[in-house]
Amino acid sequence: MDHPKTLAIHRYWTELRGARAAPTRSEVDPRRIAEALDSMFILEATREGGFRFRLAGTALCDLMGMEARGMVVETLMTDAHGAEIAELARRVLATPGVGLMRVRGDDAEGEEWSGEALLLPLRSEFGDLDRVMGCVAMFGATRRRRPAGPLRLRCLGARLDTIEAGESGPAAPRARARPFEAEPTATGGFGETGVLLTPDL
Secondary structure, eight states: OOOHHHHHHHHHHHHHHTTSSOOBGGGOOGGGGTTTGGGEEEEEEOTTSOEEEEEEOHHHHHHHTSOOTTSBGGGGBOTTTHHHHHHHHHHHHHTTEEEEEEEEEEOTTSOEEEEEEEEEEEBOTTSOOOEEEEEEEETTOOSSSOOOSOOOBEEEEEEEEEOOTTOOSTTOOOOBOOOEEOSOOOOTTTTOOOOEEOSOO
16 A cells, blocks of 8 residues: 555544444544545445445546446446456455555556555444445646546456454554455456456555
């Protein structure tokens, strides 16, 4: 985890979580994460087993070239890599764990951008573990210089760190989950497999 925005979101989520597996959606106060709010999102698990954007920051919507709310999470990725982020979101809730994905994509002007996506479990107001909070942050993006949307991302690899219930503070989560594989997909043309979610990002 390297981007200031993903670090800020993770730090805030860790403070909210305390010794629990995950905080609740109602505890999230956007004013506490103003520096990363434009790249933040909240996903909701659907009855069909997928995920849709409930909330999405303005920078994320600009990146996607559309209003993201209501769209399936696969919309963020290229067709060949959509399954990776949906699978990571499922693992984040099922484990539960902290998911981190390295991404890359070409914007509408042909410029290549790299970044990372952070996925964190949230509980609904009813106590169900069925929300995912996180952000997508691109390295080198500023208010004056940012990707020209629409941009669709490719997965370079991802990891899932298991949350240890009863632990809190910046050091948690500690235990690292084993690497796992999604369904085989195309490489995206840049030598990235986009399949093996590795633990060494």
